[in-house]
Amino acid sequence: MQILNELDFEKQIGVMEDRKLLEFIARQTMELSQRCPEHAKRIGILENRDRKSFGVSGGIGGVVAGIVVTLINYFYRGIEK
Secondary structure (H helix, E strand, C coil): CCCCCHHHHHHHHHHCCHHHHHHHHHHHHHHHHHHHHHHHHHHHHHHHHHHHHHHHHHHHHHHHHHHHHHHHHHHHHHHHC
């Protein structure tokens, strides 16, 4: 049973017998409980990728900042002389 929108959902829930309603709830709960571990695993993988890319971009930023400081220092000393 696939429910397309909220209005359809309300109509079908309203006319369900107790047994059918319990089966529907059990089916929805089972489907949700099967999805949750998959999402947790996927989120963990994405977080690890983000950490790696953040570390790489931070490293590149550090190198660029070091080069800029070195160039400023080099030219500043050249002006003082």
